[in-house]
Amino acid sequence: MKRASLPVAWLLTAIVVALPQHASAQAYPTKPVRLIVPDATGGSPDQLGRLLAQKLSDSLGQQVVVDNRPGAAGVLAADVAAKSPPDGYTLLMTTTSIYAILPNLKKNLPYDHARDFVPISRIATAYNVLVVNTSLSAKSVPELVQLAKDKPGQLNYASAGVGSPAHLAGEMLNLLAGTKVTHVPYKGAGPGLLDVIAGNAQIMITSPIAAGPHMTTGRVRALATTGPERNPGLPDLPTIGESVPGYEISQTWGIAAPVGTPAPIIKRLSDEIMKAMQQPDVKERVAATGAVPVGDSPEAFATFITRERQRLGEVISRTGIVLND
Numbered sequence: 001m002k003r004a005s006l007p008v009a010w011l012l013t014a015i016v017v018a019l020p021q022h023a024s025a026q027a028y029p030t031k032p033v034r035l036i037v038p039d040a041t042g043g044s045p046d047q048l049g050r051l052l053a054q055k056l057s058d059s060l061g062q063q064v065v066v067d068n069r070p071g072a073a074g075v076l077a078a079d080v081a082a083k084s085p086p087d088g089y090t091l092l093m094t095t096t097s098i099y100a101i102l103p104n105l106k107k108n109l110p111y112d113h114a115r116d117f118v119p120i121s122r123i124a125t126a127y128n129v130l131v132v133n134t135s136l137s138a139k140s141v142p143e144l145v146q147l148a149k150d151k152p153g154q155l156n157y158a159s160a161g162v163g164s165p166a167h168l169a170g171e172m173l174n175l176l177a178g179t180k181v182t183h184v185p186y187k188g189a190g191p192g193l194l195d196v197i198a199g200n201a202q203i204m205i206t207s208p209i210a211a212g213p214h215m216t217t218g219r220v221r222a223l224a225t226t227g228p229e230r231n232p233g234l235p236d237l238p239t240i241g242e243s244v245p246g247y248e249i250s251q252t253w254g255i256a257a258p259v260g261t262p263a264p265i266i267k268r269l270s271d272e273i274m275k276a277m278q279q280p281d282v283k284e285r286v287a288a289t290g291a292v293p294v295g296d297s298p299e300a301f302a303t304f305i306t307r308e309r310q311r312l313g314e315v316i317s318r319t320g321i322v323l324n325d
Contacts (some may be wrong), residue, residue: 029062037093038077040070044289055276074098082111086260094256104313105323117256119301121273122294125252127227131220141243148179157203158192163323169205171319208290
């Protein structure tokens with residue numbers, strides 16, 4: 001009799017152990033949720049974060065509050081999130097810089113994205129645009145590549161700073177196209193674009209939101225976009241990869257939570273985010289920021305993060321990019 005009762009006892013024990021987590025997941029959330037955004041108010045990441053926060057507030061029945069933590073390319077935001085309780089009430093908008101670039105550039109980060117966070121879902125990705133000064137003779141990427149090869153080291157490309165996605169985008173082009181275009185870092189995309197317009201730098205790879213007004217007025221010439229496929233907002237522009245095989249780089253934003261957050265809560269949030277990103281008004285508003293809505297599973301986002309960290313890490317290693325602390 002005792003032997004027969006043991007499996008039943010084990011089953012009852014397992015049920016009792018599982019009950020608190022199941023109950024908490026069913027009740028979640030019972031108070032406001034904080035979404036930490038590594039950007040100042042008004043920027044594209046902030047716009048995406050506030051849009052998602054509004055939709056999650058509606059579907060979760062609790063307010064999702066945006067907590068802006070700009071600075072240090074996202075390090076400050078990631079550090080706060082990593083040290084928060086893993087209870088589902090603190091979420092992080094994680095970025096290409098946070099999960100893929102900085103881990104390959106800085107040895108002493110206060111967070112380890114692979115160890116400290118659980119991916120929940122991608123929310124959006126942006127394919128940037130390659131623009132040049134209008135006095136440049138190149139009217140296409142092949143012509144630009146040939147011009148750069150004819151004048152090694154004489155052309156400059158601007159970026160929003162050392163280690164920024166725009167910096168990696170330029171070095172990836174040098175690496176895959178076999179060119180030697182000189183990097184000139186600026187404190188943000190705006191000053192860099194102004195110098196491209198002025199002719200102090202000839203090339204820049206930046207967001208279509210930043211470059212769009214200058215493209216419309218003809219102050220810069222757009223040659224291509226950077227994604228694996230054409231940017232839906234700029235369908236007439238080819239991708240760089242169409243003429244430089246293997247070229248692909250984008251800025252991608254997603255949501256992550258501190259490691260240890262209960263799996264049922266992670267799934268609930270992922271499901272709600274995927275539904276939110278498919279709503280027509282969300283698609284329209286995301287497109288207005290120059291991005292494309294995504295929404296995917298934690299497993300798919302985790303696979304994407306690993307691939308991007310390895311891929312961009314190779315670019316950093318092969319080009320010798322160094323971040324001065």
